[in-house]
Amino acid sequence: MSEAGPSTTRPRVALIATTYHAVSHADVLGTRLIEGYEWRGSHVPSRVEVASLYVEQSGATSATGHRPDIGAEIAQRNGIPVFATIAEAIGLGCPGVAVDGVVLIGEHGDYELNQYGQKLYPRRRFFDAAVAAMVSSGRFVPVFNDKHLAWNFVDASAMWETARRLGIPLLAGSTVPLTWRSPTGAQWPIGEPMRSAVAVGYGPAEAYDFHILEGLQTHAERRAGGETGVRSVRTLSGAGALHAVQNGTVDAGLLDTALGALGLDRRRRELAIAGIEHVILIEYADGLRAAAVNCGQEVANFAAACAGPGGTMACQTVLEDEPWGHFVFLARQVEALVLTGTAPYPVERTLLTTGVLDAAMRSLHAGGEEVVLPLDISYAAVSDIPDTGIDAEVSVLQ
Structure with missing residues (x-):
């Protein structure tokens, strides 16, 4: 066009x-x-x-x-x-x-x-x-x-x-699923089985946890069988969050891989894990277990790592300070919605992440109590979305 x-x-x-x-x-x-x-x-x-x-x-x-x-x-x-x-x-x-x-x-x-x-x-x-x-x-x-x-x-x-x-x-x-990826083009192969996923990020609970969850879901929704919903959510904070990493509730290997995608060396990865503020544990309806990890001030961007029988994928989603260029990709999607009368990707993704976030905030308030849902939300991911930064060369790295 x-x-x-x-x-x-x-x-x-x-x-x-x-x-x-x-x-x-x-x-x-x-x-x-x-x-x-x-x-x-x-x-x-x-x-x-x-x-x-x-x-x-x-x-x-x-x-x-x-x-x-x-x-x-x-x-x-x-x-x-x-x-x-x-x-x-x-x-x-x-x-x-x-x-x-x-x-x-x-x-x-x-x-x-x-x-x-x-x-x-x-x-x-x-x-x-x-x-x-x-x-x-x-x-x-x-x-x-x-x-x-x-x-x-x-x-x-x-x-x-x-x-x-x-x-x-x-x-x-969010802009997170649409922005540049490092490495360029990184995303979970659509239709491939996934056994575990971890997304990391930073910032205030709710406002920024939403971006971590959208960064997770943009890969999770591409797994074999498509999205079929979420069974339960639990949010652990402080020592409880760190213990979840140490006891294997959070896939520590994938967490390390996701932090590595942010360019953190071994020492900074250790600091990021020690500084975890809270972890959102998600059990999907099809058995997939995932974690959204908020590392507070120890990281300054968002990343995800996923693993399955075919291997592991990890990437950083690159955001830009002034002039906030990653919002260009969201503007393109808004325009496409109005021009075509069709959403360029399913709104059910955000319906799901909204439900997970709501449950996560309630669990956090309740001291880590599990919230059994379920979120019966099923949809198929779009294989390729035009006018995103996913396959574009990264214009800026923080």
Whole structure:
């Protein structure tokens, strides 16, 4: 497909965000959809036109302090109207649906934490408001939901079921499955049996554990038999997490391999293992056992290692600081969703990781108690997704 020019024939989208400050997801993703981005060596316009903007919190306060709003200025610079409600943004100031897609970015902003440490982002509320506008007009358009579908699985499964029932193309998820790989092109061979998997990463529980889980699932879903769901989840922290590595509950060899994929030498790998903050243990419905390992400040990126009868695969997923170039690949998938009316990869991946994350946070709160689910989620992985960094040469290494 050729690149879209600045034509008014581009499909139009409503950008709905919790807040819009510098390097928020509304900025690193939304600004690219508004003003274009670097692609294959040149700056190209977005293939969609952001026709409206809704921001719930302007200049939100967070743990890092007050973050001045930049969304209003970007909207004014690009002639984009800013509306006071989601319905007005979707109808461009009138009743009905006057756009061809909706982009929901419920990330960042001043929202409460619950007793489990989950941030109560209004992702389902945003989704329901968008769907209400569609139902009232009888017109249904694709929806992209940034990161996990909702902070709890009940809301996430309701969103998925609503989209399925009404025929709304739905996409969600992290940049981690889409970004560059080191080594280039590394991924689990589709259809090959897998016996064990370990993913590693860093950062605050929930917000960054989601990225570790998506990095794990992008390989696990490719195993023989496809994805059939998860039976149980358990989160161990502190000494309990370290003991799980020492007693073999976590595949220590694969953990070492994953840390090696991050370029850590033996001493730094030992420090990363000693510094493990928590481990999410996952038992899949087909018997696969996997672990998502959060190493806190001892690592600075995400990696995964998987093993089966045919051998072992390990890779780093490469993220980029300024200008946050890995979000380009997510922008391409959002555009593809709106342009084709079809999700380029199954939203069930993120439905599953949302459920695992919800269970993991509850287990963490309960001191490592196992959460028996099950998550009866089955889907087939897409063999190849266009416009990702997977097969591209790494442009930056941290």
